[in-house]
Amino acid sequence: MKGSRGLGLVLAAQISCTAAKDFYGRIAHGTIGLGQAQYAPVTCAYACRSSMGSWMLDCGHGDHGDDSHHGDHGGGDSDMSSGHMMSMMPTPECYATNDPFLMSLAWCIKTHCPGDLTISQLEEFWEMNVAGRNEEQPLPKYSYQDALDRITATPTTVYNSSLVLNGTELVSEYFYAMVYGSLEGIEINIALDNQYALVALLTCGISPVLLSLLRFLPLPQSWVSKFYAHVIDPPVFGTRHAVPALFGLGLVPTRGQALFIFYIWAINIILSAVAYRITWPNLWFTSISNEMVEWVANRTGMLSFANLVLALLYSSRNNLLLHVTSWSRNTFILIHRWTAVICILQACLHSALYLQMYDTMGPGMLTTESAYPYWYWGIIATFSLVLILPGSVLPVRQRAYEFFLDWHLLWALLSIIGCFLHIYFRYHWQWGYEIWVAVAFAVWAFDWLLARPLRVARAGFTNRAYTSIIDDDYLKVDIPGVEAMGQAYLYFPTLSWRIWENHPFSAIPMSHPTQHPTPGTPGSQPSDDLETGSVSKPTPRSTTSQTPSTHPHTPAAAGTSFFIRRRNGLTSRLAQHTEPTGVPVLVEASYGSEAMSVVRSPDPRPSLASPNVIFIAGGVGITALLPLLGRSLLAPRGRSRLYWGVRSGALVRAVEKVVGCGVGERVWGEVEVAVAVGERFDVTRVLEDELVGEKGVEGGTTVVVCGPPAMSDEVRLAVAGLARRGVLVRFMEERFSE
Incomplete structure (x- = not known):
């Protein structure tokens, strides 16, 4: 009998673990620690229910569980196989209607839950969880108080897990303590994961705004000038910032940028390393090291989600932070790259730790787990993030810009889809992890599916671009009827099958028709100083003027001009289309410090402080x-x-x-x-x-x-x-x- 009780305890632990990690459950709102509680404040009641989840019940017709899996159990013989016992899990209807089970559960809750819990809290738990966690399931036969009232004598017998329950019995206190500690540890760790991910997201998102406001402090101008010269503007090491360094693979940040990048790394490392709740002995883990591995894997996974949101936010052309900070798009793009690297490293660590954990749990565990959809979609998401890197290194961006854009978009989208399906197939809307992925997708969709199309629509869909060849290196593109400032992205849908392809160019407002340089016209003759390559010194304003004439094929209308240096790709194709009728163009404008930020710093226009x-x-x-x-x-x-x-x-x-x-x-x-x-x-x-x-x-x-x-x-x-x-x-x- 002692052997059978030990076997039953082990099997109860296994079955309770399986039930607690069931992929299916009712839909919940919010996420753990942020608007939703997984077990609290009735953790004691959940521990009672989980401790009794493996008990064998007599639900009539000679079976003790699901009709589709029952068999002759031999009256609870001690040699019953664990596989057979695990196939005998009672049905929700059985849990909801079995008198001994209901009264035993009610007694466990009464004796283990603190007195500050109200009857309404316990009754709510009872109605929602006695039969199980499914969205549609039967209500308990009795209320919590009704079940208590039906207990006529104080139970004294601890349930024997090898027998069918036939009266009001007690849970094993040791087993209950293991279950309670496990549930409490799970909730505390998951709540901290979500809260720390929110800390990373908010501090890294709000800090640029707060730091930008420091420029309004009434400090002497000499202090500000020296502060920027010592702390903000120079490269963090060496003499290069815009020029690629590190064997041409990347850019060295400025000291100001490096300080913020250091903060991002530091906050992620600290939040990945602190405040883990270890409970031992534990129902779900074979060792403390295995428990720690899972908590670290979960924490890095949640922080990866937060950094995915930040990486998408920083990279967005329509990044809200560009409007409310003095930081340039160059700065946000640089920070985006570093944040994306952190996000990818955390995703890889999350995947590697779970792979190691299941590989050491026993024969067949990794094979079994990896067959689930959530597992291989997680692998797809991780590999998609990793594959972004080789197509995003600086040499690729510079030499194959169109390839970089397509590659980046493809794997970024697949990683978002993979993350969402990873969460969906694992939790089915239960614990709110999908909210993080939804926020990431919302940031991406706002930029790509809303803001960009609206900017294009504002400029119109019937514009045409007229190209003039200036010389072997430069082109001039006029787009009449379009108003733009700062930078504009131009789409030429008829020049490539990739109609989404676009490039940024600096826009020049064209307030009057312009004369294009054509051979044989007086305006095209060079002045002596231009041809000889000498330096023209500033001189007083000339009194001569020249009345510009219009290009014979360009409509006499105001608009926007672009001077473009010819390179490979789109600009090379554009140089081949100088026909009088022009080519269709879509204009996405306006971008840049002149068009976006309300707190630019420094201001290029004269001021009292800097005339x-x-x-x-x-x-x-x-x-x-x-x-x-x-x-x-x-x-x-x-x-x-x-x-x-x-x-x-x-x-x-x-x-x-x-x-x-x-x-x-x-x-x-x-x-x-x-x-x-x-x-x-x-x-x-x-x-x-x-x-x-x-x-x-x-x-x-x-x-x-x-x-x-x-x-x-x-x-x-x-x-x-x-x-x-x-x-x-x-x-x-x-x-x-x-």
Whole structure:
């Protein structure tokens, strides 16, 4: 008999574990620890019910369980096989109508639940859980209090798990303690998983807003300038930021970016390592190490979900944070990449730990578990995340941008689908884990399925783009009737079967028809300084003017122009379509600091604190600066200068026509202009002369750069060096990353 009781205890543990991990159950709302309780506050009642889940019941007709699995059990012989006993689980109807079971359960609840639980709480548990956890199941034959009232004598016999229950009996206190500890540990750990995932999500999402508000503190301008020069703007190591480093595989963050990236890593490592509830002895685990493995696997899985939401948010073109922070899209894209790496590592760790745990649980456990749909959809989700990485490294993005976009979209979508099905097939809407995946999908869908189409619709679906060849390197694209600023994404659906393909370009508002450079026209003749490659110094504004004429095939209407450097892919195909009728184009606009953020920092326009602005452009980077050159008539009177280094004289002439000045004129509006054709400015010397030399200006200065990565890095370091010496200067980079 002693042997049979030991066997029964083991089998009860196995069956209770199986029942507690049942894939099916009723739909719940919220998630554990955040609007939903898994067992609390009636954990004691759940422990009683789970402790009795393997008891054999006599439900009539000579069977003790499900009719489809019953057999002759031999009156509870001790040699009954565990497989046969596990096939004899009572049906929900049996649980709901068996008098000994109902009275034994009621007595267990009465003797184990604290007195501060109300009768209504216990009655609610009773009605919902006595028969099981299914959405549709029979109500108990008696209420909780009715079952208690039917107990005529205090039970003294502990149930023998090898026999059929035939009266009011007691649960094993040792077994109950194991079950209670297991349920309590599960709820505490799962609640902490969800709460810590929310902490990671909210702190990493709100911190950029709070940090951006620090710029409004009334601090001396000299302090702010030095703070940015020492803490924010320079690269975290070396001299490269825009120029690829690490064997060309990635970009070095600035010190400010690195501080936030460090915070993301630190908060994830800390939240992955603290506050685990270990309960031992435990019903569900064979050792403390196995228990710890599962809790760590669960925690990293939940944090991976939170980081999936953050990675999608940071990468979104229509990221709400762009509107309410002073951070650039370049910063958010860089942080997106680091967050995505953390998300992928956590997903891999989650999968690897569960794989190791089931592999050590015994023969056949891994094979059995891996046959479930939830398991292989989890593997699909993890591999989809991993496969994003090789197609997203910097060399691929630079040399095969269209491939990168398609690859990225494919595996990102499949990973979201895999995560959702992984949760659905495992829990079937029971514990709210699907909410995390739903939030991630909502972030993605808002950007891709709502905001982007609305921006395209606002510009219209009947626009046409007219392309002019400037020279072997540059194109000019005019889109009449479309208003855009900052950056715009252009779709050319007739140039590729991938109609979703799009590229970002800097937009130039075209307030009047422009003259395209065509051979044989007076406006196309180069000035001497452009052809010789000399540097044109800023001179007083010329009194000459040139009336632009329209391209013979371009409608005489205002709109937007784009200067584009020809590369492989879409821009190369676009250069082959200069037909007078133009090509269909869809315009998704407007993006960039000028179009989005309400708390830009620093501001490229003159202010009382920084009345001076120095613009430094390289090549086609001038297009991003042109909209910034103008200023209000009421703006503080400082000095505005543009230094533009460019390889192509033809590009200079084309831009001059867009600006509306004469060829060779070196004052554009209120901005003094210096152009170097075929050679580079020594930007360090230029900034020294402008800020601390004989030309030294009064008041603060904002330096705005847009050009090749090496130029941007050179200007960044030069500005930081001057600021550390006490010059009132701030750095701003116009660069739009994907």
